[in-house]
Amino acid sequence: MNESASKSKIISEQDVIDFARLTGDNNPIYLDEEFAKTTRFKTRIAHGIIVAGHISAIIANDLHGKGSIYLSQSLYFKAPVFLGDKIRTEISVISHEGTKYILECKWFNSTENVVLEGIAKVLKDD
């Protein structure tokens, strides 16, 4: 398998609308620009877990393959993600023991600030 991989994806308004529907989290900080203007961020932000979800495609498509089993994930939210932000997800293999891999995960915004970081443990199954 590869030792590292990265991928960029823009967080769209549709992503936030869909994620609000599928989680039931309709907080106006994500959905209502007028409300969001009154918050510390001054505009809408994206649900943090949407960004975390980007890791999933990289593990399956670029690192491990279809048979990977996701064992655990830690997530440290460092900075807000705004609608329209282009987020780059970077994953590196830190170590592995047999088929169990430990991956360092970092998510950067367009200004190279880390918005999210954490460690994933994955079992390579095929």
Added chain:
Amino acid sequence: MNESASKSKIISEQDVIDFARLTGDNNPIYLDEEFAKTTRFKTRIAHGIIVAGHISAIIANDLHGKGSIYLSQSLYFKAPVFLGDKIRTEISVISHEGTKYILECKWFNSTENVVLEGIAKVLKDD
């Protein structure tokens, strides 16, 4: 604030289709029933992070309110979630120091098996 809260939600096929689109993770184990029949699970499963996302609505609507800031989350994936499963998310306050709260999070399927568990840290901001 409340000391605990829970909420149940069915994981629908549309949830999985939407999450595949917004993360770019189109792994056939989520989307292609014919392929999924050949895997260890014998049918499609849902992306694990969808289930984690259910926590977001509970923190905002039932525990903390609109101004909560999500600091960190650990996630331990224990069992697969299948399309159509009704998942109950339970959150309890373990401790708090000032406005920083530590929350125990557990996700159960219809047969009362834990499919996911972890710890959240949240800052109550309003």
